[in-house]
Amino acid sequence: AQSVTQLGSHVSVSEGALVLLRCNYSSSVPPYLFWYVQYPNQGLQLLLKYTSAATLVKGINGFEAEFKKSETSFHLTKPSAHMSDAAEYFCAVSVSGYNKLIFGAGTRLAVHP
Amino acid sequence: DGGITQSPKYLFRKEGQNVTLSCEQNLNHDAMYWYRQDPGQGLRLIYYSQIVNDFQKGDIAEGYSVSREKKESFPLTVTSAQKNPTAFYLCASSIGEHRGGNNEQFFGPGTRLTVL
Numbered sequence: 001a002q003s004v005t006q007l008g009s010h011v012s013v014s015e016g017a018l019v020l021l022r023c024n025y026s027s028s029v030p031p032y033l034f035w036y037v038q039y040p041n042q043g044l045q046l047l048l049k050y051t052s053a054a055t056l057v058k059g060i061n062g063f064e065a066e067f068k069k070s071e072t073s074f075h076l077t078k079p080s081a082h083m084s085d086a087a088e089y090f091c092a093v094s095v096s097g098y099n100k101l102i103f104g105a106g107t108r109l110a111v112h113p
Numbered sequence: 114d115g116g117i118t119q120s121p122k123y124l125f126r127k128e129g130q131n132v133t134l135s136c137e138q139n140l141n142h143d144a145m146y147w148y149r150q151d152p153g154q155g156l157r158l159i160y161y162s163q164i165v166n167d168f169q170k171g172d173i174a175e176g177y178s179v180s181r182e183k184k185e186s187f188p189l190t191v192t193s194a195q196k197n198p199t200a201f202y203l204c205a206s207s208i209g210e211h212r213g214g215n216n217e218q219f220f221g222p223g224t225r226l227t228v229l
Contacts, residue, residue, distance in 0.1 A: 043203055043223050094216035095210075103156045
């Protein structure tokens with residue numbers, strides 16, 4: 001069965017600092033992996049996705065994530081945080097034939113001046 | 114503009130009443146989903162539908178019902194049997210794997226339901 005673990009329910013960084021949000025997955029077959037962002041009282045927006053092409057995936061708003069099979073990880077990074085990055089971030093996993101996404105519990109990112 | 118719409122954005126209900134949340138998509142997606150989100154928790158799947166006239170229970174289907182009579186529409190009814198219905202409800206859609214999709218889901222803006 002697939003599962004997703006996001007380490008750290010809350011992460012706080014200074015504006016301009018590196019953002020690192022951690023995601024580990026469990027899957028017995030090659031997965032599809034996704035990062036979504038949610039701003040308050042809104043739906044989820046796709047940041048980026050891994051679908052078995054390049055292991056380093058670039059997304060919107062300067063975010064990127066690297067698929068590391070040996071570590072079963074798909075951590076989200078951004079070199080320099082902006083105040084507008086403050087939101088909740090969800091990692092999700094799916095596999096072919098499953099027809100569903102499994103979401104992590106989410107990480108709330110705070111950015112302070 | 115293609116996308117997913119949910120209405121209303123805010124909904125208030127008295128205890129014991131059924132209420133229906135609307136979800137419409139014009140993306141020509143086959144699959145649609147309903148999630149519930151509570152403060153500090155992730156998304157929990159209520160129901161999903163891979164094709165018209167067919168749907169499956171998710172992880173927390175008790176107290177909810179759905180229908181899928183049209184490809185574009187997937188309304189969710191919160192019944193009086195749902196013991197704690199106050200939450201943020203999100204609808205999503207995806208292409209469907211049989212059409213080459215990878216389960217990437219597109220989300221609506223959500224409906225916040227409050228039971229008074």
